[in-house]
Amino acid sequence: MKNYLTPQKRTSLFFILLGLLLWSCNSVETKTTAPAEPSMAVKGTVMAELTHPPKVPQPVGDRTAKVMKLSMEVVEKESEMMDGVTYTFWTFGGSVPGQFIRTRVGDEVEFTLKNHPDNKLPHNIDLHAVTGPGGGATSSFVAPGHEVTFSFKTLNEGLYVYHCATAPVGMHVANGMYGLILVEPAGGLPPVDREYYVVQGDFYTKGEYGDRGRQPFDMKKAIDEDADYVVFNGKVGALTGDNALTANVGETVRIFVGNGGPNLVSSFHVIGEIFDRVNIEGGDMINENVQTTLVPAGGSAIVEFKVDVPGTFILVDHSIFRAFNKGALGMLKVNGEEDKKIYSGKIQEGIYQPEGGTVQTMPESTSAEASQKTAKTLAQQLEHGKQKYMETCFACHQAEGQGIAGAFPPLAKSDFLNADVKRAISTVLKGLSGEITVNGDTYNSIMPAQALSDEEVADIMTYVYHSWGNKKTVVSEAQVKAIRN
Numbered sequence: 023m024k025n026y027l028t029p030q031k032r033t034s035l036f037f038i039l040l041g042l043l044l045w046s047c048n049s050v051e052t053k054t055t056a057p058a059e060p061s062m063a064v065k066g067t068v069m070a071e072l073t074h075p076p077k078v079p080q081p082v083g084d085r086t087a088k089v090m091k092l093s094m095e096v097v098e099k100e101s102e103m104m105d106g107v108t109y110t111f112w113t114f115g116g117s118v119p120g121q122f123i124r125t126r127v128g129d130e131v132e133f134t135l136k137n138h139p140d141n142k143l144p145h146n147i148d149l150h151a152v153t154g155p156g157g158g159a160t161s162s163f164v165a166p167g168h169e170v171t172f173s174f175k176t177l178n179e180g181l182y183v184y185h186c187a188t189a190p191v192g193m194h195v196a197n198g199m200y201g202l203i204l205v206e207p208a209g210g211l212p213p214v215d216r217e218y219y220v221v222q223g224d225f226y227t228k229g230e231y232g233d234r235g236r237q238p239f240d241m242k243k244a245i246d247e248d249a250d251y252v253v254f255n256g257k258v259g260a261l262t263g264d265n266a267l268t269a270n271v272g273e274t275v276r277i278f279v280g281n282g283g284p285n286l287v288s289s290f291h292v293i294g295e296i297f298d299r300v301n302i303e304g305g306d307m308i309n310e311n312v313q314t315t316l317v318p319a320g321g322s323a324i325v326e327f328k329v330d331v332p333g334t335f336i337l338v339d340h341s342i343f344r345a346f347n348k349g350a351l352g353m354l355k356v357n358g359e360e361d362k363k364i365y366s367g368k369i370q371e372g373i374y375q376p377e378g379g380t381v382q383t384m385p386e387s388t389s390a391e392a393s394q395k396t397a398k399t400l401a402q403q404l405e406h407g408k409q410k411y412m413e414t415c416f417a418c419h420q421a422e423g424q425g426i427a428g429a430f431p432p433l434a435k436s437d438f439l440n441a442d443v444k445r446a447i448s449t450v451l452k453g454l455s456g457e458i459t460v461n462g463d464t465y466n467s468i469m470p471a472q473a474l475s476d477e478e479v480a481d482i483m484t485y486v487y488h489s490w491g492n493k494k495t496v497v498s499e500a501q502v503k504a505i506r507n
């Protein structure tokens with residue numbers, strides 16, 4: 023039903039409203055020293071718990087709206103973008119993304135932003151959860167060695183990005199100045215078993231992906247949106263191996279996903295899982311049974327799913343070269359009992375092409391590392407080899423070289439590997455097919471030739487030979503070159 027007003031009624035209503043407005047302005051002015059209305063003000067104060075990724079603070083539960091005091095420090099610091107690659111990040115609270123803020127609708131947040139005295143630049147904060155000019159940016163501009171306090175009321179529930187908005191804005195965001203603030207509804211979000219904090223960001227460096235050493239920011243690439251790195255939680259490998267997220271079979275997992283940008287939109291996907299529920303764009307609308315959800319730059323999503331079977335589930339930006347070639351890859355390791363009804367594992371394998379498939383070859387490596395000819399120590403070879411192994415071999419032979427039964431032979435304590443170094447090098451350079459026996463098990467599959475430089479192969483093989491109980495052979499670039507020719 024709609025309510026229609028006659029013109030006369032409309033005019034009189036206008037004057038009544040105008041009167042009310044004037045009266046209320048007046049009364050605010052005269053009441054500045056009087057105590058606040060008890061019905062309007064929140065009761066009590068809480069100190070905010072702030073967490074570094076991938077952790078999130080305790081849920082708000084059923085507490086009433088309160089004054090929430092929080093203090094965050096901007097820290098400019100050098101840290102790793104990838105093993106062997108360093109970058110000067112600008113951070114909220116020392117991490118990328120910045121500390122997670124968890125509040126509830128109706129809270130009055132008293133926010134103190136501190137700029138560490140060793141920092142070189144002024145910063146501020148624009149919280150998308152704030153209703154007000156610049157999302158707080160205009161009130162929070164702060165020079166190194168200073169602090170500012172401003173306050174805001176959380177009017178809308180949802181998951182919001184915050185970021186620095188100091189000029190040049192793109193550069194502050196590109197250097198890692200973003201994070202998430204969650205405004206829970208009254209009564210809190212429904213409980214789950216595990217909650218995690220994952221934020222994607224794209225990075226622009228003078229060197230290419232994987233070029234070692236200290237890498238400065240590249241403004242030209244940033245403007246061209248030509249990202250060298252696309253990562254979760256500020257670093258290639260922030261969520262892989264020992265840093266993987268974890269859960270047990272039967273648990274429900276909620277991931278607060280954000281995208282700091284500055285430029286790229288994320289097609290967030292977990293390989294081997296389906297999101298049971300997604301709060302689209304971090305708002306109230308819930309979509310169910312989602313494979314991939316879009317997380318805009320400067321936006322978010324809340325994804326929830328129950329883990330039903332054990333295994334390693336891979337978090338990716340499904341713009342898939344970003345995942346396998348620029349770093350946008352994380353892991354969720356699920357422990358527990360198998361359920362063969364939900365997932366059988368491989369039931370049968372046979373030979374489809376009796377003549378054997380052709381060996382696939384990928385284009386020549388264009389890595390800049392190939393041109394660096396300086397002699398390396400064993401430690402450097404091992405470090406570089408490990409990094410390249412995790413990029414190249416890991417998908418099939420696994421993190422500990424354990425392989426996958428029936429599909430990919432082990433490299434750990436492999437008699438095949440240890441028996442013949444030249445054959446092992448040739449396997450990586452030229453591929454391998456046909457039946458082989460490794461530690462008593464037969465494999466009859468195809469390993470594609472790997473597109474790697476001589477140096478990369480030497481370092482990977484040295485790393486493999488020095489890991490997991492193998493015989494500690496050092497492989498040189500010259501040896502690889504000889505076998506390649």
Ligand SMILES: [Cu+2]
Pocket residue numbers: 112144145146186187188194199
């Ligand atoms: Cu800044």
